[in-house]
Amino acid sequence: MDAPRETFYDVIRRQGISRRSFVKFCSLTAASLGLGASGATTVANALETKPRIPVIWMHGLECTCCSESFIRSAHPLVKDVVLSMISLDYDDTIMAAAGHQADAILQETRQKHKGQYILAVEGNPPLNENGMYCIDGGRPFVEKLVEMADDSLAVIAWGACASWGCVQAAKPNPTQAVPIDKVIRNKPIIKVPGCPPIAEVMTGVVGYVVTFGRLPELDRQGRPKMFYSQRIHDKCYRRPHFDAGQFVEEWDDEGARKGYCLYKMGCKGPTTYNACSTTRWNGGVSFPIQSGHGCIGCSEDGFWDKGSFYDRLTNISAFGIEANADQIGMVAAGTVAAGLAVHAGVTAVRKLSGRDDHHPHA
């Protein structure tokens, strides 16, 4: 009874995007995903033949910085195509509908695409006072979130809020804001941390998921390996100065002008896994360390309560730093409860990503 579902390519063409632009988009996506020379064909083929995967984008307790980052993706073509592709079937910030009409669209999309849509979540649910600190359409956000997750294919946790809790979860966490994996237990969740995540990382992740209909390879903490497998420090352009023991001592001092290392100013680059030092921000213009300020580690769990942002790291050695993200993740998941949660998440994700269990971080 159902009419054949539209492919991404149908949607893209309907939006007036040319074949040439489409091919260019496929190459860019393939490059950003590290798919190699034949990748563009793979991406194009998938987009031409697979039915479009609807994406529902929800906002909880948050500041909308993730949306802001997303719509500013460096390549306007990427942004256009991704927006047309996912159509943001429901997104609070930019959609046309208002009020109960918007809620109706949400419910309709949920029923029509039951088990087939991707739920992208920006922000997180506060649990105190039965969720009263974030009321959306007359109901606690947490209720709506769990309901929408129940019928989804998979969930994307945008940013530090949805992934870890972020600053609203900082002590004393007045609203008991929690990462979404504390309330969504039955679906694979891909965490895309950062405050906000880098635009190209966001378009890369969403591009991968809607192209291939599954999650990319994840690390033990649920982050896509292709963007979160290296420390900022590993690829920092100031790294030679760290190794040479040349440090900035004061803001805008002589060392700062020479581009010395910001370790003594509290830089958390050595313990932060993110793509800032390679992909950079605002279309590759810069990133915090390039602005002369240390990294605050905004993609790491608990970055908001690890002492001052300006305290020097004391747990790194100058040479031979040989822990990887998964090992650090194991240490972080110290309590039994957290350990179980991580395990449950990983198991669910494996089912979807089809990853080789025996080599979790090859």
Place this chain on the structure above:
Amino acid sequence: MTRLVVGPFNRVEGDLELTLDVADGAVAAARVSAPLFRGFERILVGRPPEDALAIVPRICGICSVSQSMAAAAALRAAMGVTPPPNGGLAADLAHAAENIADHLSHFYLFFMPDFCRAEYAGRPWFEAITARFKAVEGSAAGDLLPARARLLHVVGILAGKWPHALAFRPGGTTRAVDLGETMRLVATVAQLRRFLERTLFAAPLDAVAALADPAALNAFAEASSSRGGDFAAFLRIAGDLDLQSLGRGTTALMSYGAYRGGGEPLFRAGVFDPATGEVRPVAGADIREDTSSAWLAGGPAHPAEADTHPAPDKPGAYGWSKAPRLAGEPVEVGALARQVVDGLPLARALIDGGGSNVLARVVARLVEVARVALAMERWVGALDPGQPFSTAAPPVSDAAADGLVEAARGSLGHWITIQDGEIARYQIISPTTWNFSPRDSAGVPGPLEQALVGTAVGERGAGAAAIQHVVRSFDPCMVCTAH
């Protein structure tokens, strides 16, 4: 009398709900609710003062630089330091880029799409406006988003990233741009001018900044009809729908003064009294935050002495926002207030007689874009790459200070108390807290609640576009409102 609930609102930063009492097809009373609370004022207590610089931008993903600027200003006052000229210019440039980006997002993505609603089908402009501004599908977003992304390279170059940049310090900015980067800034600001002059205004910036009165504005709208321009398209709609009569506000208008990096602010500070047409100084000591209608405990207090204690079961309360009052009165803030206080003749003329309104708010915002873009060109030219961008700011163990700045949406204040080298108290009043404040202990509604009264909704009730126009004309930022 019927009671309607409008919400959740889309195309608004954060969550927003309205409750309207409607009688005889018009709004008789309005209550606005901020249903989202995070508790930043409590989270900041007990932390090292300068950590506020990394936490407060995260109050808001669209006004993050404004929040940084207010925190830096408060710490600067506490420490008693003055940034070198380059630091002030760099901060103003980044702040201006964010504010213009916000104004443009508001116009293109949040405000104009409401004219594509079905109730306007049949208006002579409907088809053209729908093709241009319909949410997600219209052609305007494709023009705006790349231009806006390029504009925000200004923040990238000067401060590393946007949003949530870290480079703004009490002593200046951490990035000493070199000559090459200065040239990139010149090019980026030139690209902004090109977008504004070709797409938004279809006219030179100087001509827009010089529009002197409503007659000149009308002439501009008509002259532009042959060559296009989104601003003129809006003006023609505004004439057809009489937006000057919509969303009237009669409160005073306040500005803390904007862009102070060069010493004298670009737009001066003050409070404009519409009854007398006079501007008086802002008496910061007369600010109180009333919590009568908020799910918060405590009586009215000056922000330097106030606290934030949730009381979710409080009877009679209807949101998380406090109700700030200046000398006991609500005041309207924003681009219109800034331009009126600064004495821009066009802005004064547009509110003359009936008070602030939807047309005046939108026109002031866009004319401000032109004025600030022109200032950015001067500021880039004044940067001196050889000179310092930052000065030493010694830590302070005990102090109390405030940081008062102008965000895109209006007056933003941070009040900090430092004891034993830690934050002992931190209070924030953001622009939308002023504009969308709930009722105070005397039952006086906030500016939006007042402006909605009398709005004709007809048969459409809560679905009437007029409600959307009034609410959006203030450009609400709800995540900042209750923070």
